[in-house]
Amino acid sequence: MDCPDSSGQLLGNTLKQFVWINQHMTPSRRLLRRNVLRQMRADPSREWTMLDIGSGGCDLAIWLIDLCRQERISLVITCIDHDSRVVEFARQRLVNYPEIILHQGDALALLSKSPKGNWDFIFSNHFLHHLTTPEIVHCLHLVVLACREQCIMSDLVRSRFSYFLYSVCAKLLLRNSFAYDDGRLSIRRSLTKKEASLLVEADPQLQSLCVHSAIPGHFVFWNPQ
DSSP: OOSTTSOHHHHHHHHHHHHHHHHHTSSHHHHIIIIIIHHHHHSTTSEEEEEEETOTTOHHHHHHHHHHHHTTOEEEEEEEESOHHHHHHHHHHOTTOTTEEEEESOHHHHHHTSOTTOEEEEEEESOGGGSOHHHHHHHHHHHHHHEEEEEEEEEEOOOHHHHHHHHHHHHHHOOSSSHHHHHHHHHHHSOOHHHHHHHHHTOGGGTTOEEEEETTTEEEEEOOO
């Protein structure tokens, strides 16, 4: 789906399927509800900010803003994705969401230009496996500096079990899209939890981060408050 000449129809189908994938096959909603939403509830009178890196179709940002509206919490989410076609798809869904600011571009470049503590929360879902290991470390350095409260960087765990389970589920449930092939490729490109933990342990600038397992088949870089 990252190829610029890939099928627009299949890309659109994939982005629509991400809503179901993120609800049932990732821990993202649970992580946002348990950590970000819980902290905002403790001080609902202030305006909160979040950066969503590799935001795709913005389904998670939309879901979180809907929750915030119900609870009268003020949250502004900046979403960034590098793919212009994905951004255009997302832009059509955000007409009624002025709380979501959408950018097309390089997330690392945006982070490198950001002041220290520029966002209360920084979140990503399935972004890190698109980077090389040195780029992941660089990204985490930037995130730690730009995040005022909590960062939650969730990604797939590379394991045979995750690969097998996803292959079976996606083959049955995710048709007419890139989700089956791209998801399997993403798992192969991801880190193991041990590899992620070693990155944090080896780098003094990342000592504020913990690495946690998150069901199903994910790990999370997180700085608990």
